[in-house]
Structures are given as C-alpha cells and as structure tokens.
Amino acid sequence: MDVRKVLVVEDSPTMRQLIVFALKRIRGLKISEANDGVDGLKKLSADTFDLILTDINMPIMDGLKLVSMVRNDPRYKEVPIVVITTEGAVEDRERALALGANEYITKPIQTTTILDTVKRLLA
Amino acid sequence: MGRNDDTKNPTNRGEEFLQVFKKGAEFTQELLKENEKLRYRLVGLEEALGKGPSDGSEDDAETLQLRQRVLELEREKEEILGRVKEIEEENEDFAHRYVEIEEENNMLANLYIASFQLHSTLDFKEVLQIILEIVINLIGAEEFGVLLLDEKTNRLEPVASEGLSTSDIPAVAIGRGIIGEAAQSGENYFIDSMAGYERNFEQPLVCIPLMIKDQNIGVIAIYKLLVQKDEFNSVDYELFTLLAGHAATAVFSSRLYSDSERKLSTIQGFIDLLTK
Structure with missing residues (x-):
C-alpha cells in the first residue's frame, strides 16, 4: 500500500488532535503536524506531502498566507489544500478558494466531511 | 313358366315395381332419420367432450399438473418478492443505523480527544x-x-x-x-x-x-x-x-x-x- 503524507497545520492542540485522530482512520496515511503557517512551511521544505489541511486563524502566519505561498511555489503547485475554519462567510470561502485552496470546510468539526474530502482528494 | 306369367301380366309387374319403389323410398326415409339422429348425438358428444369433466386422458392430467406448477411458481414468486421487500427495508434500516453509529462513533472519538486534552x-x-x-x-x-x-x-x-x-x-x-x-x-x-x-x-x-x-x-x-x-x-x-x-x-x-x-x-x- 502506498503511504500518503498529510500535513495538518493548526494552532489549537485540541483541534489538531481531533483532526489527526480522525485522519488515523484512513489507512496508509502518514500525518505530520505544524503549529502555524511558518511551521507548516518548514515542514513542507523538509518533506514532500500529498495533501495539506490548514486552519485560517493562526498566530505568526495565518492559513490564507500559507495557501498563497504554497500555491506560488512550483514544488507544491499540485498539492491539494483543505482549509478548515470557523469563518463561515461566503466571502471568506471565495477568498480562500481564489488563493488556491481546493476545499473549504467550516467548523464545528464534522469528522465525516473531513474524511470524505481527504479520501476524495487523495484518490 | 313364371316368365311367361310375367310377360303375361304387365299390370301386376308394374304394381310390384311400385311396391318395391315405395319400400325403397320408405327405407331411404328411415335411413335419413337415422342419420339425423346420429348427427345430433355426435354434436352432443362433441359438446360433452369440450365442456364436461375430464375423461382422465393423459393430456388432461399433464395440463392439470402444469396448471398446479404454475400456481406453485406464482406463490413462490409472491413469497420471494415479499422477502426481497423485507430485505430492502432491513437494508435501509441498516444503512440508517450505520450512519447513526458512525455519527456516535465520531462523537465519542471527539469526546475522547476533548476529555484527553482536558x-x-x-x-x-x-x-x-x-x-x-x-x-x-x-x-x-x-x-x-x-x-x-x-x-x-x-x-x-x-x-x-x-x-x-x-x-x-x-x-x-x-x-x-x-x-x-x-x-x-x-x-x-x-x-x-x-x-x-x-x-x-x-x-x-x-x-x-x-x-x-x-x-x-x-x-x-x-x-x-x-x-x-x-x-x-x-x-x-x-x-x-x-x-x-x-x-x-x-x-x-x-x-x-x-x-x-x-x-x-x-x-x-x-x-x-x-x-x-
């Protein structure tokens, strides 16, 4: 079985654990964690990833900045990005998608939605 | 000598011929009546054969068996259709239950993480x-x-x-x-x-x-x-x-x-x- 690598960028340890715990249900995933956008970029430069899940509201570097930087880097141009956020307004969604996010999931966390989205993007 | 008598009495011979002809006509009439009777009887028998109870021939027995088999198959079909419907309903119940259990499972997993963090x-x-x-x-x-x-x-x-x-x-x-x-x-x-x-x-x-x-x-x-x-x-x-x-x-x-x-x-x- 191919191992697929997923990077979870989330500043809240509780939320990060919730996402990681949910993702562990998908077989063959190797999950890495980052505390914020800068930490996420560090992890990206040190390894290759098949998918990125990121929050928007984070200290140091927010999720939208991370999405923008990842999309402007030719190395990660094709890596799917899923945004998971509390920001539920239409303009927030459109902004994230315009910057290059592939999917936009709003909180409260819906495990089924996250799992279905990740499976679909990794298929 | 008889021949001579015949030739001698042509009137008698004519009457005799007429008598024979009459008898022939009567016989013919009787035959026609008999024929008519037989034809009626034949029609009656044909009707009896067509509508009446089985006379126990092999063809009738086979038809009867086939009819019974058809009825049995119809019953089986109804039973199978009923069972299929039951299974479909059960399947739908299981699908709903699966979704519910999945949601409960997710909730418990989230609660586990939440309490672990707390x-x-x-x-x-x-x-x-x-x-x-x-x-x-x-x-x-x-x-x-x-x-x-x-x-x-x-x-x-x-x-x-x-x-x-x-x-x-x-x-x-x-x-x-x-x-x-x-x-x-x-x-x-x-x-x-x-x-x-x-x-x-x-x-x-x-x-x-x-x-x-x-x-x-x-x-x-x-x-x-x-x-x-x-x-x-x-x-x-x-x-x-x-x-x-x-x-x-x-x-x-x-x-x-x-x-x-x-x-x-x-x-x-x-x-x-x-x-x-």
Missing part, C-alpha cells in the same frame, strides 16, 4: 483555554463565557470568554435568572427558539452547568453560534452533557492543584525563612 494538564489557565477550544471547534459557538462559582459570595463569576470581553459578562447569583437557576438545578438550559435572538446576558442561547456529582462549580453560557451553525442536533445535546462533566472535573482538579501549589510555595517559603 485532563492532560493541571494548569488552570490551560484547562480554561482547552474548554474554549472545545466549545468553538466541537460545538460551534462564537460568543460564550465560562463562569465559575465563588463559594464565598455564592456567585458565578466570569473567568474566560470567546468573542466578547470577559469583563462584559455580568456575575450571577446562584438561583437567580436563567443562568443562576441552571447552576442551582444542574439542568441544561436551551432557548426555545433561536430565530431572531440577540445577545442577552440574562438569557443565553444555552447554559450548561459544570457539575461534579451534585455539586455545581460553574456554567458555560453561550450567546452566539457560528454563522454556519444555525441549530443544535442530537449529538450536540449529548456532547454538552458529557463535556460538562469532564470540563467540571478538569477545572476542579486544576484549581485544587493550583491552590495546593500556592500553599506549598507559601509553606516552603516560611520553612526556608525559619531554617535560615
């Missing part, structure tokens, strides 16, 4: 931060506060909040108003209708008492949900109740630990002062 520290501020994260990420609240019981004043004092300033949340006396009554009774409070609701510190959308057995230590009062969260589902209600218990013990133990640490530090300082 009990992962004895730092009071950290516990409060984890409570805030859980209420935002799992429940989907945008504006809410955590109020803890001050046993000296018997009032619920705000200690943490999200989406609004903690100092804006008024303290509440136990037993007074919706929040005070929820804390006293230990019963969760949910507003009847969220439609048109505007933040009111006296009347939150939801008030969850933090209980350790029968002892209340505080409440979580929610004043606004995230824009994408317009109602609570059944899982939320279970989550509220289970979460309230875990949050309560985490708050209680961390506060107890903080107090004991502070006292220990004071005593240690006093001992150091005496021994030096």
